[in-house]
Amino acid sequence: DAKTTQPPSMDCAEGRAANLPCNHSTISGNEYVYWYRQIHSQGPQYIIHGLKNNETNEMASLIITEDRKSSTLILPHATLRDTAVYYCIVTTSGTYKYIFGTGTRLKVLA
């Protein structure tokens, strides 16, 4: 299973875009990139996932590089409620394996 590397912390001004990077240089062709976030000690919340193409939903956008070795989660207009720990996870379709690292602690500043 591919491992991921994320910066331990980031700050973002409220209303600005938050860009959270993730490196997954050993990702294989059938592995998806997933993003979750955890607000305080609540259960992790699904944000978005993708395989090769960029993806967008009501919460965020996911940009995956062409070689798939890295990705960026974009929160287009960060709010104080987006303050959380963000986890990037690489997993194979149909498998149970989610390997959580320590994530990126995003702090949105007023």
Next chain:
Amino acid sequence: DADVTQTPRNRITKTGKRIMLECSQTKGHDRMYWYRQDPGLGLRLIYYSFDVKDINKGEISDGYSVSRQAQAKFSLSLESAIPNQTALYFCATSDPTTGGETQYFGPGTRLLVL
């Protein structure tokens, strides 16, 4: 996610006691999971179940047992609780699809073992 519920939400127990944490889901998913989270760390998998008759050990199963009573219910037991089992415990469900396997997490149970 309200579709995955956990009881109790908080529990204090003493060393040596047996306790059970319960998880219920209304998502209709076959796959269910139990994770624990220690302060400042990510989640680690304790047990997982792909259906009622299929239960498997995860990364850190020692000291824990599980029961899958029905598709919708998955319980985690600590046979004899010890202080280093103090942690946050999360239940999750998933439904494998060709487009990945999104897991949906419950609100968690905070367990303190004295």
